Amino acid sequence: MMNLRRWLLSLVMIMLLVAAPAPAKTFTYLTTTVEEIAASLPEKPVAVGFDVDDTVLFSSPGFYYAFSNTDGPNGTNKYGPKPLSSDLFWKDMSCDFDRFSMPKESAREIIEMHKKRGDKVYFITARPEVKGEILTRLLHREFKLEGQPAAIFSGRTSKGVFIKKHGISLYYGDSDSDISEAHEVGVRAIRFLRSPISTNKTKYNPGMHGEVVLRDSEN
Ligand SMILES: [Mg+2]
Numbered sequence: 001m002m003n004l005r006r007w008l009l010s011l012v013m014i015m016l017l018v019a020a021p022a023p024a025k026t027f028t029y030l031t032t033t034v035e036e037i038a039a040s041l042p043e044k045p046v047a048v049g050f051d052v053d054d055t056v057l058f059s060s061p062g063f064y065y066a067f068s069n070t071d072g073p074n075g076t077n078k079y080g081p082k083p084l085s086s087d088l089f090w091k092d093m094s095c096d097f098d099r100f101s102m103p104k105e106s107a108r109e110i111i112e113m114h115k116k117r118g119d120k121v122y123f124i125t126a127r128p129e130v131k132g133e134i135l136t137r138l139l140h141r142e143f144k145l146e147g148q149p150a151a152i153f154s155g156r157t158s159k160g161v162f163i164k165k166h167g168i169s170l171y172y173g174d175s176d177s178d179i180s181e182a183h184e185v186g187v188r189a190i191r192f193l194r195s196p197i198s199t200n201k202t203k204y205n206p207g208m209h210g211e212v213v214l215r216d217s218e219n
Contacts, residue, residue, distance in 0.1 A: 029212065037190065054192070055173050
């Protein structure tokens with residue numbers, strides 16, 4: 001009798017193990033602060049780079065409109081079934097909708113630190129290049145930057161190309177590719193966390209490349 005009960009219990013446990021869904025892969029990581037980053041830098045000014053969407057700007061409002069609008073013919077999406085493949089969307093985003101993008105507080109703090117050091121501050125976005133972008137003006141106004149280079153629209157080119165070209169020694173970004181593309185050219189990268197209500201849920205695995213994560217950078 002005892003043996004049967006034990007056998008049944010084992011069977012149930014095996015079934016539970018088999019049926020349990022594989023947990024999502026998460027990575028452990030170390031976090032860092034503005035003060036620690038400042039202390040790690042050489043005394044002389046350096047060039048640093050920032051990704052834009054979900055790193056320095058909460059730009060989900062424009063992206064949300066892209067996915068959810070019914071402003072096309074007969075109530076369809078005006079950008080078609082794949083808004084992120086629409087040239088019109090990217091033009092609208094970078095030339096107009098960025099008026100609704102909000103600067104992240106964590107980015108303000110980090111950029112302020114770099115500004116005080118006299119560092120050169122680049123912004124590199126993977127958005128496609130468009131004529132008449134308002135992004136540069138907006139970033140420089142919001143983060144009170146003067147005499148800094150225009151935002152770089154890297155499109156399909158690896159950000160590593162621009163990181164190397166401009167001698168950037170520290171790059172910040174929220175996406176897996178921000179970190180990997182900096183690492184590919186041998187440059188240190190620090191991960192920004194995304195806002196939990198960002199429309200972008202892809203390519204986001206903080207710590208997956210062994211990088212440190214900026215504390216409280218969701219906001
Ligand atoms: Mg981003």
